[in-house]
Amino acid sequence: MPQSQQERDAKAEAKRKALGEEELRHRVRPGTKAKLAELMAWHGITEQAEAVQLLILNAHALGPEASATALALPRHEIQLSENVARRFIEESERELRRDPGG
Template sequence: MAKSGQERSAKTALKRQEKKEVELRHKVRHGITEMLADLMRWNEIEEAGEALQLLILNADPVAALSQAAADLPLSPSGLIRHHVRPGILDRLDDVAQSLRGASQKHAIELLILCAHTAGPEGSARHLRIPRHEITISENVSRQLEEFANTGIET
């Protein structure tokens, strides 16, 4: 039997509580929400939370600061909501501090502005998924080589 919307919401809320996720709400200028939508479209990202997390992980505070004086059209503000886990929240706080003590909202605005200014191709570096580099030690390499040479099939 399918779960009701309330049951699914309760389960999701419980998971978020277990992972210590918090919801952030940033009241940003309207142009910012449109820029975030452009970034998501250009980089084929469907979730705003994913796009914001990648912007935070790949943040370049020096480049973001260059956008501090950018003019945006005067329009109604928008609301950006997303959930973050403690590690991302700490990273956002670090980025905000490196932006001359900016608020989280201001840091998010500057990161979006910076990535958007780079254009469709240039924004990809701001929204790339960080990959871990895997290095195999000589000892493990030797063991793998020996295992491969024994002719044992798995």
């Protein structure tokens, strides 16, 4: 006789528990999700969980030094052009002359 859905769920839960599986969840913004989708498309991966698991395993296999680049936080360097910097200084000085704050 076939198992009921409850029996199948209980069996799957017992198997996950025996294997020590743990569900990981996190929220991402649209840009991050788009990058994951692009990675998945590049490599023909259809399941997000599989892609994340492969990324973790492969980054770990690189070791601490080589994986550092992949795990570095992207920081944007702000560079003001000379014209923008000069305009900012002029506007700041104009504002200080108008209201010296004293």
